[in-house]
Amino acid sequence: MQPTVSALNLNYAFGQGNLLKPILTNINFDIYPGEIVILMGPSGSGKTTLLTLIGGLRSVQEGSLKILNQELHGASKRQLTTVRKQIGFIFQYHNLLKCLTVYGNVQMSLKLHSEIPKCEYRPRAIALLEAVGLADRVDYYPEKLSGGQKQRVAIARALVAQPKLLLADEPTSSLDSKSGRDVVDIIQRLAKEEGCSVLLVTHDNRILDIADRILQMEDGQLLNTLAQLPHPMERLARP
Numbered sequence: 104m105q106p107t108v109s110a111l112n113l114n115y116a117f118g119q120g121n122l123l124k125p126i127l128t129n130i131n132f133d134i135y136p137g138e139i140v141i142l143m144g145p146s147g148s149g150k151t152t153l154l155t156l157i158g159g160l161r162s163v164q165e166g167s168l169k170i171l172n173q174e175l176h177g178a179s180k181r182q183l184t185t186v187r188k189q190i191g192f193i194f195q196y197h198n199l200l201k202c203l204t205v206y207g208n209v210q211m212s213l214k215l216h217s218e219i220p221k222c223e224y225r226p227r228a229i230a231l232l233e234a235v236g237l238a239d240r241v242d243y244y245p246e247k248l249s250g251g252q253k254q255r256v257a258i259a260r261a262l263v264a265q266p267k268l269l270l271a272d273e274p275t276s277s278l279d280s281k282s283g284r285d286v287v288d289i290i291q292r293l294a295k296e297e298g299c300s301v302l303l304v305t306h307d308n309r310i311l312d313i314a315d316r317i318l319q320m321e322d323g324q325l326l327n328t329l330a331q332l333p334h335p336m337e338r339l340a341r342p
């Protein structure tokens with residue numbers, strides 16, 4: 104089984120010369136198809152930086168980072184765009200467009216994919232909105248929705264094009280505990296149904312049970328490295 108994400112000796116720094124500030128040091132890990140991995144660690148330890156590298160939103164400086172078999176180190180803008188299109192993103196604040204309805208926000212993701220025929224936009228978007236429990240809010244504007252409902256629209260938007268990888272940065276931090284629970288339950292259910300790998304950054308201890316694996320980051324290093332972890336096939340084989 105090919106990993107969805109594969110990081111090898113990955114280093115990253117902000118700044119240059121005397122002001123060089125190492126942020127990520129010798130990061131090694133893999134994420135396999137269908138796995139849900141939670142990334143935890145103190146504020147400033149480098150979690151968001153790692154997530155944005157994986158999402159092709161920053162350039163890899165040193166080491167290897169393969170996403171869906173595409174090496175991001177040295178990748179062209181075009182290659183990065185192609186990789187980004189295959190990833191679903193969910194951020195702390197849903198980032199919905201206020202001027203578009205719920206349907207319009209979800210449909211936007213599909214428009215990035217020229218291979219998806221226009222006639223499929225509506226049925227696909229509605230199916231996802233039903234899956235996140237918002238079938239009756241399709242034509243609403245975001246301002247009429249609660250925080251939890253907005254975040255569920257963001258999930259639908261992230262998953263509607265059936266990405267192989269979902270990156271979520273603090274998806275529950277702006278939500279009360281019940282809405283937060285609903286949001287991660289939906290992420291877990293849809294990810295498993297679609298065989299999508301998930302990397303989720305959180306400080307929220309209440310949602311750790313959805314993880315197949317938890318990675319701890321401290322001062323830009325992963326504490327539990329790949330070498331100490333069982334291979335996913337081994338885990339699956341256990342009773």
Ligand SMILES: Nc1ncnc2c1ncn2[C@@H]1O[C@H](COP(=O)(O)OP(=O)(O)OP(=O)(O)O)[C@@H](O)[C@H]1O
Nearest residue numbers: 117118124126144145146147148149150151152153
């Ligand atoms: N654009 C930037 N330029 C310089 N330093 C930065 C930049 N962005 C982040 N940093 C620094 O990099 C370090 C890691 O930041 P990062 O946002 O990845 O941490 P984090 O673990 O996600 O933190 P939090 O949990 O608070 O979101 C921090 O010390 C931060 O100040």
